[in-house]
Amino acid sequence: MEGSWRDSRPRLVAVLAGLALIVCAAAASGCGDGESESAASTGALTTPEPLRTFAPLVLVPRDEEHRPVSARWFLERSMLAFADRPECDARPIAVGRTMPELQNDVVDWL
Secondary structure, three states: OOOOHHHHHHHHHHHHHHHHHHHHHHHHOHHHOOOOOOOOOOOOOOOOOHHHHHOOOOOOOOOOOOOOOOHHHHHHOOEEEEOOOOOOOOEEEEEOOOOHHHOOOOOEEO
16 A cells, blocks of 8 residues: 555654764753763663664554554645745645646646
């Protein structure tokens, strides 16, 4: 299935693990407050598999109707619109690539 949440799981895990490492590194360094403590003295954790160690556990119920999707999948099926006034119809500014019938010289790809 195109755009399946399973397709983007490895990338999501890598991004979240990277963010966790950045946060841990910032905390261990004192976030630039002038402290010169080493990582060992702050009790920082070192691991040969940081992705496995720091990856969050995401539990999605088996019967969940709306599964997680990638940002690319979402954007390809989205439309960005603009309305001048509340009573005006919204006019598309950009559309996702799965809606080629809405793309023209004025409306660009999202």
